[in-house]
Structures are given as structure tokens and as C-alpha cells.
Amino acid sequence: MSEHELEQENQNIEEVQEPEQGESLFICTANRDFAAYAQEELRRLFGSVKSSVLSDREVLLVKLNVSEQNAIQQISDSRPIFLRHIQPVQFEREGENAGELLAEAASFILSSKVMGAGVKVALQVRKSADAGEESSSQLKEWLEELLRASEAEFVTASADWIASVYLTDSAIYAGISRPEDNLSDWSGGAVRFRREEGQLSRAKFKLLEAEREFGLDLSAYRSAVDIGAAPGGWTSLLLERGLKVTAIDPAKLHPSLLKSPNLTYIRKNASEVKFKDNEFDLLVCDMSWSPKLMVQLVSGLLHGLSPGGTAIVTIKLMHKKPMALIKEVIASFENSRLQVQRAKQLFHNREEITLYMIKY
Known part of the structure; x- marks a missing residue:
């Protein structure tokens, strides 16, 4: 989105007031510079949406004209891109002293009746850049420390409840929810993977996140083709999962991959390659090319993907109107x-989204 478009969109963001009965308040997060598109998705669902910016181009405070549970259900069912x-906001206080605000938020959490011995709680605390x-x-x-008296078990994964807190320079917002009600059980939806020694590129994280987000098991596939594979981030993950991989790219793959007995490396443009029918059950593509050209290349090789096979493809949003x-x-x-199962801008996507598709 251009600077001019963002300014226009921000002018449409209205200041949020305390929700009334039948309304609900949420902190909503998108990738940087894409919050306006997340807001548009909410508008299409709920009509009237009032928002204010908590963090530049990324985090919004949003008031919806439906109850909290109704909003959560509708958002979850819509599978937003x-x-x-x-995260729901059930407690809000204005102020500038972080310690005092946290103490008040802790009192709210303790009074919620979900805290107790044996209850697994994930504390997710975020802040705006100007919040101290x-x-x-x-x-x-x-x-x-303020919540330790509750005797709850504080965990980072597999929680029964998530207690979410967001702090700005002038207010604090808190809410308690089930992990499945937040779209992601990671704080702010920021899915983190540990960088491994010798990892070829951060692009590997995109495929790891796609596997998690779309409920896939890459090791369950037999044979994959990676279109635009160099330097080999996605190919390396597929090889690690035990697949036979055909990597296509006129550029060089990393030398560490070339020794793998399960790798076939075709150093050509994808448009010059032909395969046998139904040769693969997985097709992946993460090319930094125009969407139109990417669609042409992938479509030209689809005869090699067996019916029922999976395609995971990124779309570069080189357009003023991404939707x-x-x-x-x-x-x-x-x-x-190709039947699209999900379209999602993952945390590890930048100016792109990822498609998960099945060939029919």
C-alpha cells in the first residue's frame, strides 16, 4: 500500500469509545503496513467498524457491533487473509505509569476466576514503541510476579487460557481468552522459529509456518517439485522431511544440498521444463516474480502434480489493490x-501472501 493510500485509510479510522452492551472490543494485529487491509476484512464482515491505531500500521483497537463470542465466531469462520x-479487551485503564497499570491489569486477571492451581495460563504481553x-x-x-499468588501454571504453549496485555504510552488493555479464539496462540500471531546453524535462508520459516498454519505434515508427502528453488531454503526443509525433491532454478542451489541422494536439480527456467503426468504429490513455489508470470509457470507444470496433490505458493503483492x-x-x-483451501498472509510473509491449494 502506498503512503497516500495509508494516509487516506488512516483518515477513515475513528476513535474507539467504551463498548456498550452487544458490542465488543478487540486488539487486532496484521503484518506491518497491512492493518488497513485487515480492517477492510472486518468491515466486510461487520459493516460498521470503529478503530484507532495502537502501533503504526500494524496494531488496531477495534470496536465491533456484535458480542465478543459472536465476533470471535464470525472472524474465525471467515478465515481472514x-x-x-x-485478542479481546475486557479491561481498559488510562494512565502513564506502567507499574501501576500492570498492577490494575493483574487485579482484573486475578478476579476473572480462570486463575487457579493446575490451570495452564499463557501470559502474552505486548507494548507499543512509545510505551516506556x-x-x-x-x-x-x-x-x-503479580499473578504468582494465583498458583496457576504459567506456560508458553498448550495453555488452557491466554491472558493478553497490551500497553501504550497512555493506557493498558487486557483480556482473557481460549487459545483457539485468538486466530493464533502465539503472542500477536508472531510465530517464532529458532534459526539453525547453517540455515540457507529465512525463507525456510515461511514453509514451516505454512505447514503449521494449514495443518499439514510435510513428511507425509512422497515427491515434491520446488519451482524457483534457489538458494534452497524450501528444498532443504523438504529434504530434511525425507521427500524426493526436484528443484528448478537457473540460479545456483547452495552446495550443501547437492550431495543429497534425494535431490534432482534442474538448472533451467521453469518454462523450459516438462514432466511426466502425476509425477509429484507436492508442488511448492516461492519466486520473487510478478504474480501473473508465477501463475503461468506453475500452471504450465501442473500436469506433473497428481490429483489430490498439494500446492503451496506465495503471491507477491506488487499491486496497489492487493485484494x-x-x-x-x-x-x-x-x-x-487447483482448489484454494486457504489464503493467508503469514507472519513470515512480507509483501506477499501464501496459498494452500489442492489439485482436483
Whole structure:
């Protein structure tokens, strides 16, 4: 989105007031510079949406004209592309002293009746850039100490409940929810993977996140083709999962991959390659090319993907109207016998989204 478009969109964001009965308040998060598109997804669901910006181009405070549970259900069912994470706001206080605000938020959490011995609780604390010098991790430590008397078990995964806190320079917002109600059980939907020694590229994280987000098991596939594979981030993950991989790219793959007995490396443009029918059960593509050209290349190789096979493809949003572009790309793929299961801007996507598709 251009600077001019963002300014226009921000002018449409109205200041949020305390929710009334039948309304609900949420902190909504998208990838940086894509919050306006997440807001548009909410508008299409709920009509009237009032928002204010908590963090530049990324985090919004949103008031919806339906109850909290109704909103959560509708958002979850809609499977938004750009809206990455939501957390309900059931407690709000204005102020500038972080310690005092955290103490008040802790009192709210303790009074919620979900805290208790044996209950697994994930504390997720975030802050805006202008919210004091303390880091989010320091604030989380303070909050955990304030809640220790509850005897709840504080965990980072497999929680029964998530207690979410967001601190700005002038207010604090808190809410308690089930992990499945936040779109992502990661704080702010920021899915983190540990960088491994010798990892070829951060692109590997995109495929790891896609596997998690779409409920896939890459090791369950037999044979994959990676279009535009160099330097080999996605190919390396597929080889690690035990697949036979055909990597296509005129550029060089990393030398560490070339020794793998399960790798076939075709150093050509994808448009110059032909395969036997139904040769693969997985097709992946993460090329930094125009969406139109990417669709042409992938469609030209789909005869090699067996019916029922999976395709995971990224779309670069090189367009001023990404929603229209996404609709156009999806229509093109569906005309090529690919049925789109999910379209999502993952945390590790930048100016792109990821499609998960099945060939029929």
C-alpha cells in the first residue's frame, strides 16, 4: 500500500469509545503496513467498524457491533487473509505509569476466576514503541510476579487460557481468552522459529509456518517439485522431511544440498521444463516474480502434480489493490484445476501472501 493510500485509510479510522452492551472490543494485529487491509476484512464482515491505531500500521483497537463470542465466531469462520491475530479487551485503564497499570491489569486477571492451581495460563504481553523503556519481556516478568499468588501454571504453549496485555504510552488493555479464539496462540500471531546453524535462508520459516498454519505434515508427502528453488531454503526443509525433491532454478542451489541422494536439480527456467503426468504429490513455489508470470509457470507444470496433490505458493503483492490481485490469482489457479483451501498472509510473509491449494 502506498503512503497516500495509508494516509487516506488512516483518515477513515475513528476513535474507539467504551463498548456498550452487544458490542465488543478487540486488539487486532496484521503484518506491518497491512492493518488497513485487515480492517477492510472486518468491515466486510461487520459493516460498521470503529478503530484507532495502537502501533503504526500494524496494531488496531477495534470496536465491533456484535458480542465478543459472536465476533470471535464470525472472524474465525471467515478465515481472514490479512488479520493475523485478535485478542479481546475486557479491561481498559488510562494512565502513564506502567507499574501501576500492570498492577490494575493483574487485579482484573486475578478476579476473572480462570486463575487457579493446575490451570495452564499463557501470559502474552505486548507494548507499543512509545510505551516506556521496559521491554515486553520485562513487563511480562512483572505481571507474572503479580499473578504468582494465583498458583496457576504459567506456560508458553498448550495453555488452557491466554491472558493478553497490551500497553501504550497512555493506557493498558487486557483480556482473557481460549487459545483457539485468538486466530493464533502465539503472542500477536508472531510465530517464532529458532534459526539453525547453517540455515540457507529465512525463507525456510515461511514453509514451516505454512505447514503449521494449514495443518499439514510435510513428511507425509512422497515427491515434491520446488519451482524457483534457489538458494534452497524450501528444498532443504523438504529434504530434511525425507521427500524426493526436484528443484528448478537457473540460479545456483547452495552446495550443501547437492550431495543429497534425494535431490534432482534442474538448472533451467521453469518454462523450459516438462514432466511426466502425476509425477509429484507436492508442488511448492516461492519466486520473487510478478504474480501473473508465477501463475503461468506453475500452471504450465501442473500436469506433473497428481490429483489430490498439494500446492503451496506465495503471491507477491506488487499491486496497489492487493485484494483484487488475490481474487484474480485465485480465479486463474481455479481455472487450472487447483482448489484454494486457504489464503493467508503469514507472519513470515512480507509483501506477499501464501496459498494452500489442492489439485482436483
